[in-house]
Amino acid sequence: MKALCIPGRCLGLVMAWLLALGGSVHAASYAPKADPSAELFTNAAIRHLRIEISDENLAVLRQPVARNRNSGTRPSVPVTVREGELAWTNVALHLKGSLGSFRPVDDRPALTLNFDKHAGKQRFHGLEKISLNNSVQDPSYVIETVTREVYRAAGVPVPRTDFATAELNGRPLGLYVLVEGWNKQFLKRHFANPKGNFYDLGGGRDVSSPKVAAFGTAPEEHTALQALTAAANEPDHVKRLTRLRATVDLDRFISQHALDVLMWNWDGYALNKNNYRLFHDLDADRVVFFPHGIDQMFTKPNGPIVTGRNGLVARALLETSEGRALYLQRLRTLRRELLDAGRISDRVAAISRRIQPALTTRGLAAVANQQAAARRFTSLVHARLADVDAQLASLERFTSLPLNQPVLLTNWTSLNELGEIAFNRTANPLAALRVHVRDTPSVGYWNSLLWLEEGRYRIEGRVRTLGVNATADTGAGFRVWSSRKDTRGPSWSWFPFATGRDPLQGGILPVLTNAPQVRLTGDRDWTLVTHEFELRQPLADLNIQCLLQATDGVAWFDESSLKIRRLSTTVSRSSKGD
Secondary structure (H helix, E strand, O other): OOEEEEOOEEEEHHHHHHHHHOOOOOOOOOOOOOOOOHHHHOOOOOEEEEEEOOHHHHHHHOOOOOOOHHHOOOOOEEEEEEEOOEEEEEEEEEEEOOOOOOOOOOOOOEEEEEOOOOOOOOOEOOEOEEEEEOOOOOOOOOHHHHHHHHHHHOOOOOOOEEEEEEEEOOEEEEEEEEEEOOOHHHHHOOOOOOOOOEEEEOOOOOOOOOOOOOEOOOOOOOHHHHHHHHHHOOOOHHHHHHHHHHHEOHHHHHHHHHHHHHOOOOOOHHHHOOOEEEEEEOOOOEEEEEEOOOOOOOOOOOOOOOOOOOOHHHHHHHHOHHHHHHHHHHHHHHHHHOOOHHHHHHHHHHHHHHHHHHHHOOOHHHHHHHHHHHHHHHHHHHHHHHHHHHHHHHHOOOOOOOEOOOEEOOOOEEEEEEOOEEEEEEOOOOOEEEEEEOOOOEEEEEEEEEEEEEEEEEEEEEEEEEEEEOOOOOEEEEEEEOOOOOEOOOOOOOOOOOOOEOOOOOOEOOEOOOOOOOOEOEEEEEEEEEEEEEEEEEEEEEEEEEEEEEOEEEEEEEHHHOEEEEEEOOOOOOOOOO
C-alpha cells in the first residue's frame, strides 16, 4: 500500500492499521523505550476490576460536586483494586466527567484511578494512572478507540484505550472504556524530555488565558503560551505563519485540526474551545496540542471542511492563505490515506464482537443497543466521508474574490422551497431570472453556489415585481443560506445544545444590522437592491439566492446586474469568538 507521508512523519497504512489489530504505532521522531504497559492494549480478554471502598470514603464521594470539571477539584479517596488474584492498595480514586458524562458514585460513575499517588512506584500493568470512561455519550463503545487510532496513525499523540468491566463494593457497574492517563509517563512515550508544562484546558479557556499547569517544572510560568498567543495575533500574515512555526508544533497541529474536522470533533479545541490538552516540548521549544474527550465524533455529516474560528491558533492559521493551503493539503492527504469508510466499518465490527460478551451480562437489550449504536456510527462515518469528498470536489472551483470589485454571479439553478411556483428565463427586453407565485403562500428562488472567504460582502442586482402580495418582511430580494449552518444569527456555533439552533432558519446568514434588508412588493419597476452580510468562517460554500416569498405575484432578476462584492476581509468579533 501507499505510505502516508506527512512532513516529519511517514508511516505505511499497513502499520497504521496494525493499531486496529492491537499493535502500537508511534508516528514521531522520538523512539520510546520498551513499554511494559503495551500488553494492556493488545485486544486480549476484557479485564474485570473489583473496586473496594470504605463506607467513610464512599460518603465523601457522595457529597455534591460540580458536574462541570472546571468548577473545582473533586475529592480523591483511597480504594483497593483487584483483578483476579492481583490486588493494588491505597489507590487514589476520584469521579471524572463533565456536564454530559458525569454520574454520581451511586449511579454508573466514570472514574480516574491513580495507582502511584499514595503508593510510590505502584503500577497497574505498567501504568501509574488510568481512567474508566462510562461511555454514556457513546452507547456504541467504539468511538474513542476507533478515532484515537486514527489520530495516532497521523502522528498526533493520544492516550491508548482498551476495555474493562468493573464493580464497586460488589455492585456491577458494567462495561467501561479503559484509558491511559495523562501524566509524565504518557509524555515519556512520545517525547525525549517530559519536563515541560502540561496544561489541562477547555471549557472556553484558550491559550491566551492559561491556568496553572497540571504538572511541569514551572507550572505558573506561561512564557511559551504567551509567545504562541502573540504569534497568533500577529497582523502580518507572512510573519504570523513564521512566528507560529516557531512557537507551536505546527505540523502536528495541522494534522490534529484536519482530523478534528474530518471526524467532526465538534467539542474540541478549534470548534468549541474545549476538550484539549497542551504540552510545552522543552527540547523543541514548541507547544503541542492533544485532543481529549473524543467520544462524540462524526455527528454532523455535512459539517464544513474549512472551519475552526473559535480556537485562537486555528483561526490564526486559517486566516492566512498559506496556512489554509497547508491545512487543505493535509486534509486531503489524511482523508485519502487514513479515513477509509470500509476499513473503519470493519474495525467497528471487530470491536463490537469483542465487547458483546461483556455486555450480555447486562441483558440482551444492552447488546442490541450497542449494535444499533455501532450501526448508526458506521452510517455517520460513510455519510461524512462522502460529503467531505463532495466538498473537496466543489472547492476545486474556488477563486478568491478581489477586494471592492464587483464580480458577476452565474450558474443559476431554480428551486421550489414551498408552494406553487413557476420558474423560467426571459430574454426580452433583457435576460432575467423569473419567479412566479400562484395564489398560495410560496417560497422559491434561483440559486448560485459560491465558495467565499471570511469577510463582509454585498450582493446587488436590479429587481422588478408585478402584483407581489407579501408581508413587510417578505417579497422579492436576496438571501444567503448555508446547509452547514444551523444556529440563528451570524454565529456558526457547533454546540448541539446552543440556543437558536434551528434546522429551518439557522442556515440564513442575516443582513448586517447597519444595512437593512430590502424586499420588494407590489408593482415595482427595475430597482437596484443590495444585501450585505458577514461570513464568519475561514472559507465556506454559500448559496446566493434570488428569492420570492409571497402569496401571489411575479419577480424578475436582471442577470447582467447580479453581482457580489467583497467589502472587507475582517468581520465582527463576538465575546464568544464566533
